[in-house]
Amino acid sequence: MLLGIDVGGTFTDAVIVSGAKILAQAKVVTTHGNLMYGLLAALDKVLVGLDIRRLDRVALSTTIVTNAVVEGKTDRVGLLLMPGPGMDITKLVPIEPYILSGYIDHRGREVVKPSSSEVEDVCRQLSGTDVFAVAGKFAVRNPRGEQAVGEQLARLAVPAYVTFGSTVSGTLNFWRRVNSAYYNSAVWRHFGRFAFAVRQALADRGVVAPVYVLKADGGTLPLEAAEDYPVEAVFTGPAASVLGIMALAAPEGEAVTLDIGGTTTDIALWKDGLPLFAERGAVINGYPTSVRSFWLNSVGIGGDSFVRWEEGLLVVGPMRKGPPMAVGGPVPTVADAMIVAGVTAFGDRDKAWAAMRQLAVNGEETKGLACQVLTAAAEKIVQAVKRMIEARAAEPVYRVEDIVYSKILEPKSVVGVGGAACGLAPLVAKGLGVSASVPEGAMVANAVGAAVAKPTLAITLRADTERRYFTVAELGLQNELKERRFLLADALEAANGYLARRASIAGISIDEVETVYAEEFNLVRGFQTVGKIITCQQQIKPGVFTRVSMREDI
């Protein structure tokens, strides 16, 4: 039995998945003061009558990290940077950093060592601070500078936690790694308290199954491992939803999936049956980070979207003025139109009809007007989908072949989940000229996604056969390259080995590995090929343990 809990903005959902079926589900109101109350209430409710000893895993998708950032429940972080030459990012990071000399160049050569007197000086200025983030430019190609500063911090400042930029991501982008490292340290203590509370609450209930946390990339990590990288657990709601769709509907080939909630619709594009990832990473509080996440676009259309006339045009969203009139809200909404159109049933049907009649200022036929509202709402989503497809086609590529043979994404189906999916997803599909489906269980897709999401981890290996060394950034490794002949295939094999090592440290097993990117360049000096630079990133393929359907008797 797999238990999944999704703490959303409005509701906290829990499901039990067993043998590819949803065995039980529970819904409670999210408790915003302390998420734990709602989380535990949902947990207790879903476990009623079940044998907790049969639980194989508990997986949580929570807003704990997102909320900590938004609500400023973050720690004061000592941010130490070694930017070397280049753009000045002092004003582009969340807090005033301490700039240290010392830097690594693009080939991973340590050009200037960090200065220990500067670190001593920073430690004096930062007395009382016990969480730090240390990041150096090109440290993913040589972590020694960051590590030297870390060792000195450990002696002088006795830190509770230090995040190193090169271990949060092995990919180039100093600015993003700095922001990731900062937020990781900023939420570290808050997340630790949450993890402690979760462990204690589960122990109190006699739950011994391992606890996992969902990440923005749609994978899970054991709670212990997640405590080192809490920033990865930001924005898990949309990731849970995408995973839920994978479990409930398994879209094939190229597809569009929609999570249509109260005020927004989250759109994801799929290729080869997998959701597309954001090109570089998630944006947290306006700061770009290296946190891998799905590529999602939010459009301001949902069940609660305010519907009105503006200059003779029917306008839907993006604002919400309250719940639908059918449940006592103040203004006509998309959900009222859905009730009148007969695609859903909840609340007071008469109030929904009254909402549409209130909108029929030109004497329109009520049901016809409701359909018009839904078409207008769907059209906004269709336009957003088309913009995403265009944006995807406009994404720069760096090879001639990729320009000449570029192919535009052509989704063949629309899958919708969320409260307003049944009303809008078919109309969006019609607008795109493709088929639609709204899987059963769509209302608890997020919790299902959390329950069945596989663990993920990535590793980046870069070998420089001329300089005869290789780095594995996420593990903080820089080793001598012993093999004389080292090709991309060797790099991939070595990377798989380090991925296995990292997985075993984190306490997870590897199912299927995929290559995120791989490149190989010949180094030529003086008309002689003197070596190769090979870079590859391998990851445990994100996915679900099992497809899930509703139990027949629910």
Add this chain to the structure above:
Amino acid sequence: MEAKPFGLVFFPAFDWSISPTHPEREERLLYTRDQISEEGLLDIPGIREYKPRLAKVADAERVHIGVPDIKSLITDAHLVSAGGAITAAEALMRGEVERAFALVRPPGHHAMRVVHGARGFCTINIEAIMVEYLRRFHGVGRVAIVDTDVHHGDGTQDIYYHDPDTLFISFHQDGRTLYPGSGFTDEAGSPQALGTTVNLPLPPGTTDEGMHYVLDNLVLPMLDEFAPDIIINSAGQDNHYSDPLASMAVTAQGYARLAEKLKADIAVLEGGYSIEDALPYVNTGIILAMAGLDYSRVVEPDVERAPRHTAKTAAYIEKLVLEQYALWCKRQELSHKAVLKSGDYWQRQRSIYYDSSDIGERQLENLRLCPECQGFMTVATEAEGGDSGYKSAFAAVIPRQPCGACRRQAKDAVLAAKRKGGFQHYIIQDKENDFMERL
């Protein structure tokens, strides 16, 4: 943030090389890509990255006369690189960006009007293709091209040698000491366009100070006076002190400050082969400067080894600037005299060597000095060597706004040549109707 972002078309062509160990190989912009990615430049709100489009062969034939044709001489990479320059220009014309940089390869400034193969790593001239695209589709008239590559931009010079609406300024290491061995001060344009080609050969060892002296005291005043609709920078980076193919002493700061002062609407990458020690820093500097951002921290790790400015170079450069400025001021008078001296036609006979393809070309240009228009011209060309053996063509070029007589005579000249025989191909490049006709 500024109202309009800066546009960057980055295309390192990671799957294209002239040959595996050639300076124009896959690796050339690898470290630049690394630096740009690592800095996070593509995430800055003030910088917008564009994917290059694929240019059409017709875009190249608006500029070039290929023998036997352009299509058989180029690869897709050339069309992407030319397309990248066009993409930058389109973003500017749509008003999406304040200025733009096509950081693309392969380069183009050694490609002349007639093309038999590749010279100086260039087959088609990507700046000229962009400029003619702008003229055809966006009504751009007066254009200034400032070539800051260390090599003389002989291809661009050749294409605009008879065009008084295009000011071509090239400063470069003296041709007596460097490929392609041209770009002397007396190459100043054909009679009707005299003075709109400006060559500034600089001594080896010229530093930031020297380059900026030329910029401040000559190039910028000339641009002010010429008042172009658009300024293009052929932004080669081989004046850098670490470049293996040249002997200058310019730094990343020098190049960035140049980009800041020049305020080019569009910059297009040309050469630059110090792929590790210069390009990552020079490109970062140019991008930040063009985007209006602080570039003061973009400094090469080994900048200490850059040679210093010497009194001797300073004196040479001051004298050069003084002489050239005097000529510039007298250009209309000089042009008038040259036209009177030449009569109705101006001829030029040349041998051109295609080093990258090992082809030798003999060429005879015959330009009508027409009082009504820019004048039509004919080119008789014969080439030998390389993989394709002997090739020849006779072509006429009808200018953008020809008079009736020039249009007629251009066609008659090609027909007469064809009757007479002796060439393999007979071609009319009709710039008025944007059409390449093969007889």
